[in-house]
Amino acid sequence: MNTFTYTAINSQQKKIKGSIAAQNLTLAKQQLKSQGLIVIQIQEKKSNFIDLERQPKNQDICLFTRQLATFLSSGISLTDALSGMAEEQSQAIMKPVIQGIYQKVLEGYSLAQSLKQYPKLFSNLYCATIYAGEQSGQLDHVLDQLANYIEQQYFAKQKIQQALIYPSMMISVALLIIFFLMTQVVPKILAIFDDNQQALPLMTKILMSMSHGFKVFFPFLLLIIIVIGFIFYRNKDNLIWKRKWHQHLIQNRFYCNFIKMTQIPRYLHTMHILLSSGVNILESMNVSGQLISNLLIKDKFNEATQKVKEGISFSKALMQTQWVNSMSLHLIQSGEKSGQIAEMLERAAHQLDVQRQQWIDTSLKLLEPMIILLMGGFVLFVVLAILLPIFQMQQLV
Template sequence: MTLYTYTALDKKGKTKKGTQEADSPRLLRQTLRSEGLAPVDVEPARVKQESATTRRSLFTRKASVSEIAMITRQLATLVAAAIPIEECLQALSQQVSKPHLQAMIKGIRARVLEGHTLSDALASYPSSFDQLYCAMVAAGEKSGHLEVILERLADYSEQRQQIRSKMTQAMIYPIVLTVVAIGVVGALLTTVVPTVIDQFKFAGQKLPPMTQALIAASEFVSSYGLWLVAGIMLALVVRQRLLKKESRRLLNDKFNLKLPVFGAVFSGVETARFARTLSILTSSTVPLVEAMSISSGVLGNRYIRQKMLAASDRVREGGALWTALENSGLFPPMMLHIIASGERSGELPNMLERAANAQDRLFEDQVNIALGIFGPVMIVLMAGMVLFIVMAILTPMMDLNSLVG
């Protein structure tokens, strides 16, 4: 069967487009007529690899991490039932309800029917299936344990989604709290304070230094507040443009690792991701050097990626894995001891996973501690600012009342 794209009209005259498999265009037209559609155009679907432009397009919807985990889990169940891979993909395309997932799975099945391996077909959609995913599927196809590899990939995708959700939640709370604090203080300085201060100026009263400082802050925010916000947004846009150059991006990633507190968190997340990915690949019979190269490719920090590629070169030259990682200066001693123990005992995949789990727990503890400290600190700072504004207003009012008395 061949995958076709069609354009048809329904009973109300509305245009409907889609993709469907059929033995020939004539049979597809008959099928469409039986469904109450009037076929206008039927042609073979062109299954092409995604280009870099397609991957970066804002209007191209790609499969999310959770969707990939769901598809992988369902595919593993079908493969474990000894069903041919093209039939598994056909059943999977009928199972999913979202159009972009249906189109992707049908495209993968079309390439499999053309004689490509599943890993090659998945590689046609790099925005959804990265190098790690395709390499593991290829290893599963060669070893004959594809269903086991798919289960591991589903677990990995779900774990990655959980870590991403934790990082997002950890970032949302302080950002929202900071924006609310700045908004409240800004509103007080631009609306409440000028009205009250005008009364003092009208009375010709000599104002204390605290009140004069508040007046200066209010006038600055009223005059330059919007310009300040626009300048910050412009600086962020310019920074984003500058970071498009690879050399600047590398320096920025290196600088991020030197930030107090945040640098350790960034480094911990990346080393845990590297160890977990390397564990999955080595347990899937992928050679260590090749596994290190693939694991480096999934890292977001370019400086750490460069260090890991250098470590893979040392392993290729005959060095031990834990020694190569130690020379990078990125892995904590505990992780290095666990990895060294795995190399000596011949249980490297299990020890790598254990090291990644330990690093993930450390990351969660750091995030919880940081959030536990940040919340009260922001509340105290906000209360201090409001107290300063109130005291700056009340002090001249009390002085004025004493004079009147």
């Protein structure tokens, strides 16, 4: 999908400028003509290496979803709703996208099919849910659920990022102080002791070795970090390399806990929204499984989907993955028996969300004093290593 900028004359004989998304120049002209515009000039918008314009983000998709749900629940037709949203000032960033969707709907495509032309903006989950809403005739209700889901995921991500700001700043400041001390302060002070050629305390000798090693090896350490970063960047799409890396990661207990508290709740939330929208359980499992980033864990959930297809219950299939905790499994089993599996999936996901937030809060409460203690201990070590030989010199005098 390309973006074209145009200058045209509208029905009021006024010259207007804008942009429109289309597959090619011919389709762009057709879209503008169908809107009653006389095109004066049109050209493809070239994308620079650094795009200074803000691209649509989750909050923009959420606003689009919420507004569309409001229009449809008010009895407005889909085409009129999309046409009105394209003119909304609050949807300026999404305007080319909405125009592209609007044109596809006019051509007879369903909303789900129209959204699939923007895979970077509308995920498989989004399109599958919209398709289910169209089939069931409850598109406005499904859109409202989708907006709630996007908001929940966005705020959960924001909460984690905000919680990490303070410790990240503390670590950054601590590293900068250490770098400054080891490269600027300590070498100049220790040079005085070298000139005197006196016997130095053990702490001072250790500090001198650390300072010398830091100056010598820091460029090599920086080079190693750059090389490792380059290797990761080059192999990010290499499935063989990625699978080996993911195999190494799941051997780490901290990483496993992180997956269980972040991606498993997301899987359960997604299953809830798809099932409650009318999507069958196999399709729901297929779409939800794609949200898991670790390839080996994703394989486990794909195997669970296959087992459900073969006739095993959903809860047993999840239990065999060994990635869903017992509390969530009990809730899912209860939902299977009562016929309220979607509600129980949401409850299980909520419980995991609460546990994750408690884990983050506890970890941060422990991390902050640890950073202060380590930084204070290092500064104390530097001060003592400098003062001890000074005291020795005074005693000799």
